[in-house]
Amino acid sequence: MESIERTITFSILDPEELSEDEKELLFAAYEARQKAQAPYSKYMVGAAIRVWNGNEIFTGCNVERASYTQTTHAEQAAIDAAVGKYGPKTKLKKIAIVSAPEGVEIPISFVEDLEWTIQFAHPFDPINQPIVPCGHCMQIIWENCQGDDLIELLAIHQSGSVTKTTIGHAFPWKFGPEDIKK
Ligand SMILES: [Zn+2]
Numbered sequence: 419m420e421s422i423e424r425t426i427t428f429s430i431l432d433p434e435e436l437s438e439d440e441k442e443l444l445f446a447a448y449e450a451r452q453k454a455q456a457p458y459s460k461y462m463v464g465a466a467i468r469v470w471n472g473n474e475i476f477t478g479c480n481v482e483r484a485s486y487t488q489t490t491h492a493e494q495a496a497i498d499a500a501v502g503k504y505g506p507k508t509k510l511k512k513i514a515i516v517s518a519p520e521g522v523e524i525p526i527s528f529v530e531d532l533e534w535t536i537q538f539a540h541p542f543d544p545i546n547q548p549i550v551p552c553g554h555c556m557q558i559i560w561e562n563c564q565g566d567d568l569i570e571l572l573a574i575h576q577s578g579s580v581t582k583t584t585i586g587h588a589f590p591w592k593f594g595p596e597d598i599k600k
Pocket of ligand 1: 555
């Protein structure tokens with residue numbers, strides 16, 4: 419029997435390693451999380467995306483309903499808003515996710531002066547598992563990556579760790595539009 423191994427890589431970043439655009443995107447996701455409607459799971463998610471089609475940021479948060487199955491996920495809401503503007507050729511450039519249970523204050527603050535800075539309330543604990551989208555959202559994200567598995571996922575863990583990986587690493591075994599072609 420032959421087995422094949424794949425390596426999944428993510429980076430834990432020093433805030434100084436983030437570009438201005440990345441800080442702005444993370445801040446947008448951080449703000450979107452504050453809007454989450456999550457009375458059932460009490461798990462609040464915010465997502466923010468940039469697309470190649472335009473310069474604006476699209477955001478989304480999770481929105482739960484009493485019937486449960488009609489919950490909208492944050493990543494989905496942000497991507498659907500972009501598709502609503504740019505149509506099916508919408509291609510993601512980067513996505514930022516901030517998630518944590520209700521009541522957990524993400525221990526960072528953003529300051530917009532001449533440039534964005536991120537301040538940490540306290541030193542963060544090392545983590546071995548970054549925040550990643552759920553399987554449902556991996557599929558949704560991949561659908562608008564237009565086959566580019568280098569699209570980056572940024573996230574802030576509730577510890578304050580900022581992580582970066584790619585959709586190719588986060589979602590190594592993808593099912594996508596190419597799989598339903600004859
Ligand atoms: Zn999801």
